Amino acid sequence: MNNVVKRVFILKNLDCAHCASEIEREIRGLSNIKEANLDFVSTKLTVMVESKYNLEEIISNIVNIVKKKEPHVEVLDEKSISKNTSNLKYKSNKKELIKIGLGALLFGLGISFKLSFWVEFTLFFISYVLVGGDVLLKAYKNILRGQVFDENFLMCIATIGAFAIKNFPEAVGVMLFYQIGEFFQDLAVNRSRKSIEDLMKIKPDFANVKIGDEIKRVSPDEVKVKDVIVVKPGEKIPLDGKIISGSSIVDTSNLTGESLPREVGVGDDVLGGFINKNGLLDIEVTREFSEGTVAKILDLVQNASSKKAKTENFITKFARYYTPAVVFLSVFIAVVPPLLIKDTTFLQWFYRALIFLVISCPCALVLSIPLSFFGGIGGASRNGILIKGSNYLEALNNVDTVVFDKTGTLSKGIFKVTKINSVNMSSEDLLEYVAYAESYSNHPIALSILKAYGKDIDKNRIKSYEEISGYGVKVVLNNKEILVGNRKLMDKENIKYDKVEEIGSVVYVAVDKKYSGYILISDEIKEDSKNLAKELKNIGVNKIVMLTGDSKLVANKVKEYLGIDEFYAELLPHEKVEKLEMIKSKRQRRGNIVFVGDGINDAPVLARADIGVAMGGIGSDAAIEAADVVLMTDEPSKLVDAIKIAKRTRGIVFQNIVFALGVKLIVLLLGAGGLATMWEAVFADVGVALIAVLNSMRVMKVNR
Template identity: 45%
Template sequence: MENLVPAKVKKPTCACCSDEVHTHVHQHGGSHSSMEGHDHDHNHDTSGLGWKAYLPASISFVLLGIGLLLDYVVEFPIFRGYVRFVWYALAYMPVAWPVVRDAWATIRHLDFFNEFTLMVLATFGAFYIGEYPEGVAVMLFYALGELFQSAAVTRARSNIKALLDIRPKRATVKRGAGFIQVNPEEVQVGELLQVKVGERVPLDGIILSEQAQLDTAAITGEGRPKVYRRGEGVLAGMVVLDRVIELKTEKLYADSSIARILDMVQHASSRKAKTELLIRRFAKIYTPIVFFLALLVVCIPYFFVASYNFHDWLYRGLVFLVISCPCALVISIPLGFFGGIGAASRNGILFKGANFLESLTKVNTVVMDKTGTITKGTFAVNYMETVLDKVEFMAYLQHLERQSNHPIAKAILNYTGSAEHVFEVEEVKEIAGHGIEALVNGRWALAGNAKLLERYGIAYPEQLNMEVDTVVLLALDKEYVGFVRLADELKEDIVGGLLALRKEGVKELVLLSGDSDGIVQKTALYLKLDRAFGNLLPEQKVENIEALKKDKHRVIAFVGDGINDAPVLAISDVGIAMGAMGSDVAIETADVVIQDDRFEKVATSIKIGKATKAIVYQNIVLAFGVKLLVLLLGASGMATMWGAVFADVGVALLAILNAVRIQNMKFD
């Protein structure tokens, strides 16, 4: 995975807040948004989660364990007074130092009410009243929660990076007298590249070869290969089909579409879900309130309790303070959404923000493009009719079409069944927009559309003019002998994908396409879609979406892949792009990208969104329920600091484990 992130990509953002931060996600406090813009750089990086990341917590755990043994089991005589204090202070420092440093950073910027200051006050107070083990335990479990969170975020981020690493791994560049292979990121503007048949163009450039045929589907969404000639520009991601080419680079790798997509992924967490934003706003109000409530727990009883004992009520106040820390909420909710993003990426789906995970759960109308979205974007023979033997008929047709580079010719050549016939082909002539004529095995043969036969006055069945799909006619010695019908093939998973959408609560399925209305209506009828519109220009697609959006109860997801789909992707509630064959513009405009172009992943993305939302709500109920119970017990003196530890850090750990659970779910 080395060199995955291009140089221009910013620092990764925290899974819990929109600040650019260190990779260790150690800033999920309720008031953290007030720190935007200041220097919040920490060095305790746990993104890789190697053994060093666990070392402070391990040291504290061992020292705390030994201390508890000496306190309650062995009862070592010397383990008293200052010795006991120093021992627990040594156990406290490895895990407390990063939190104390963060607390000081927030205080310097006049942010006093967050989980850092709450933790520091509560644990310092525990040391003040002699409850050393409890003070260490609170901070230790807090550190463990941080490690769990970092591990979960790292796992999700690595899933995303692995799926996005679809760029060409090597570029063949001319250096000195020959060509050598280097990392595409090392190629400079103006260098000479060589790309072989079947390879992807690694960087944008100008073609220097005479001409070449390239598959442009990944960039333009066009299913038909395109011929490029000398001096024309080609883009990274196009696949060379017919010959070795040379080109001169125009841009650095960092400026490629793949790099831009990765940049968006790294910052996906900055686009917050409404639930996450609500909890963060709540935490900003909640934290100072509970701080002053804890202060009242200590002070108010002085005026009403005859046997008031400051030590006892301070302990209750500290317990209240630890319990009230909003860690479980402000850690687990953003982590739940980030976990959903990671789970989606593991399933080949890229979400550009947590808000789109939440929006997808409300989708009740799915509008889709046709070519490249529900179809493969390539032609195939699906019907044949001839007066000849079918094998002989295809032999004539294939020998003629072998002389052409047209996508329809390639589709005919891909049809099997005539390999036993070997004909001699002479005097080949391609007539633009019509077809091919030649002498095949001594017979004058024509293969093309109806216009070609009309050109030579050859009669053919009238009903062929009514065909909505593409047809290729064959004539031998001025006599019509048959035709084949070709159509853009539906994707294998389209029927199952549409059924899955219905099961997920999608009430309306709509097809918008630039193809002829006859083909579009035929496709819609076969797939049992609710509405279908053909012959649409990009602006007409937009008009159709705007008409649908007039019904305020509709939440619309649009699924497309081409440049002409970009405007519709932008105005839909959720735009979903097919990433493998989709155009660069469509991928950048979309909110969700399906990496392998499988239509059934649209329903999968909705399932992941619903599972994520369910986990987030479970965490909210868990955190509030347990905290409320233990807060009441703490204020009445029935809960100890250990109970507070469970209510705060224990619940946070449970919530984190629940959030991580989504990454192991199966959504097939």
């Protein structure tokens, strides 16, 4: 794998979905190509080359394949494209509209008035050339390159055949409505491509770097760690950093999908992509742009379509065999029935064969299905959910078990002292003893105690300090022996104490071998977690499990409170992986297991699950690297949204497959029986493709 090189190209002006699938297939067949994915929606070609030594030769072969299939397409290295220039080139529609309009006018005259044969022929012929000239030219060039079975050739044969049997209105009408359908289809595809750029709005255009008393406007790529940037009201924060001066309200919706603004001030971390609403901020940069949150999100969104769903791969293979099969069937229909069936003519069956040719293009499926998955990924990202590929979006449809980490996922992960219960001393004295005992620890519980104490620690007062692994600590303070720890420490030292059963971590305290009380440290359950189990069950999840390092008592209370099916407590990080493996082996139904964790300590479990979901992973390298799905806020309910988006996407994909194949099959049968005309055939091709594309675009509008 060390020699594998990833290269990304933009196929500028790519406008044929079927051709895109053929280009991808041929590039995959090249030697030394480990993987190749061409996304028609973003026009991005991603290839994994096994050896960097013959890279130039491989690139030359890729360009030749593209030019052979689509000569007007430019192959551009993504790195060579200006950062300020859109990757996508939208077709100019003005000329197309003028030609279609003139052709339609002549067509209208031809069918509205009774004219002599040659006048009628001339009107329809000029109209045909105006409307279908581009199609004829493309078909001619493709034939010269040995590329026969494409939609241009099929449309030309069908319409020229209609002219040959003197069916002029039908020949022109078919080409006219084919072009109108293509025009609106291009508009729909361009609109979906434009939505890629809308997702990219989080990318900053500039950064104001503070150099002495001057402010210099530069590209975000030029800013280094420790540089100070100035962000004015209304500007986008360009890089991740920490506020060193000023306070403001920031809009985080570009990253999180949440509309509620957030107050920030000195010491707070902010991320690139946030919008500064009202205050002047000085921010010390903590990450270069290429390593920052915005760059990682852009990379995820732009490359998500390279990991294709099984449905996409199936349709690509299906289209490869479908078109030639229908073409050969049309030849059979034109030739065989007139020889076998009495009282029929060659022209009748030739016309029926032409109908087959018109219907045979698989663009409705090849175009609409990837567009549906892209729309689902795009809609999810606008809701603060990053899905790394169509394959993971599809996998979310079949979730059997969801396994949650507790701390930082179902709970806030912020420990605080919620109760001090002292015996034979004041609460202040008890808290002071515990704070001094925990002063050498960086554990979150110890830090929460020190925060609650809120005073400076004079470590000269501590005469001795001993950490008892798995139990707690022993210190001598003011000539008193202080024991601070769990139940096992009290039992080990033979100290009689009152067992406490409350939600949270209980820190027991003994002074000079006498029980002196306890401090309760609680990790608050998120409001968003309360109805999570119920909502997951409502959308078809079979089992919900919680893994935690907390005590069984705490875990059981959380389980009952949230309605979780089962839990495993007192786990070390490596034991979580073991429990996940056990859960996988014991599942009773076929389905995927999702693990949801905070993305930092849970990276091994995230990687081992069928679908790893990182909670609150925004800005966390571990989360983005290990997870398949990243929830960009601290809301576990986003998982419910992600599954709903996946189900909605699958529903639309299924609708398109059934509708496209169903209509084509019906019209094919009707055409073979002489009950369908060329008009129905055009609808079965272009009309169905347009409707399928428009249906696909519905998935981009996702409501929470």
